[in-house]
Amino acid sequence: ETVKLKASGDKSVSGITAEDTSIASLKTLIKDLELQTTVLSRRVDELGITAKEAVARKNRVAAxxxxxxxxxAETTLTKRHATLGQLEEVFSKIEQAADQVELVNVMEASxxxxxxxxxxxxxxxxxxDVVDQLRDQMSQVDEVGNVITEIGQGAGAVDETEVDDELEAMEREEREKREAKERSEREEREKLEAAETRRRLAALxxxxxxxxxxxxxVSKKSEESIIGQSVEDTVKQMQGMSLEPKQIAETG
Known part of the structure; x- marks a missing residue:
């Protein structure tokens, strides 16, 4: 039994056609051949292993x-592969033709x-005609805008001299503020420099x-050392002088 699935965006209602049945049969046959080739490939591998085992056992008949x-099995597998290749090529052509039909239908609908x-x-x-009408309406809008602009210019004319004077006053005020700020910063900087100079002088x-x-x-210690040395020398001299008469008497 063939079942046809409906696409999510497909609103048309159509039954199963002969083409649908043929495509379904072709898909089924391809699946069967793929299964057969898998089984035959496994069969060839198993027979190869069996032959090697028989040779190892020296059983020539079994080998x-x-x-x-x-x-x-290899011959059958080769034929199955050839048939499968042909069927896959046919199915590819069918898909290509179906895409072309869909493309033509879309182009026709477009x-x-x-x-x-x-x-x-x-x-x-x-x-x-529509473009001409649109241009006429746009021209009318421009004309109305120009009239309104002219009225506004006549009623609210600006005295450029007053504007220049006001701008000059604002610039002068801004300049005076900037100069006052710079003067204050300079005085503060001079105060800091003077304080730093006084601090350095005090440290020096x-x-x-x-x-x-x-x-x-150091000088005081040197003098004390010299005085101490002189006293010590004087004491030694006096001791020497006191010993000399005694030595002379003993000698006599």
Missing amino acids: LAALRSKKL SRVLSGLNKEVGGVERVD EEVEREAAKSKEE
Whole structure:
């Protein structure tokens, strides 16, 4: 039994035709041949393995029988492949022809649609009339707009001198603001620089005071060291002088 599926966008109702039955039969035959070729291929492989096993067992009769069966299966497989190729080619041609029929039908329907639309348009003369009418209406709109513009210009004329004066005043005010801002920034910068200079001078004076203090301490320590050395030398001299008379007396 043949079942025909309807496409989602196909609104036409048609029964199963002879072409549909033939295509369905062709598809079925192709499927059967594909199954047969699969079975025959597996059969050839199995017979080859059987022949090798028989040779390994040194069973020459079984090996010859397996090889004969293999050759028959290979011959049948070759024929099936050839038939399958022919059927697939036929099916491809049928699909191509069906596509061409569909294309022709679409082109024919498109031609009818264009013909109907052209009839609705009414031909070139009607299009020219419509375009002329459209141009006339657009011209009228432009004329009305020009009249309205002229009225507006006459009623609201602008004094360019006043505009220039106002612009000059605004520019002068903006310039004065900018100059005042720059002057304020310059004064602030000068104050900061003066403060930084005073800070550096104070730091330099502090360094000089510390250096003078360190120098004074070093000088004082040097003097104390010299005085201590002099006292020590004097004591040694006095000790030497006190020992000399005693030594002279002992000698005498």
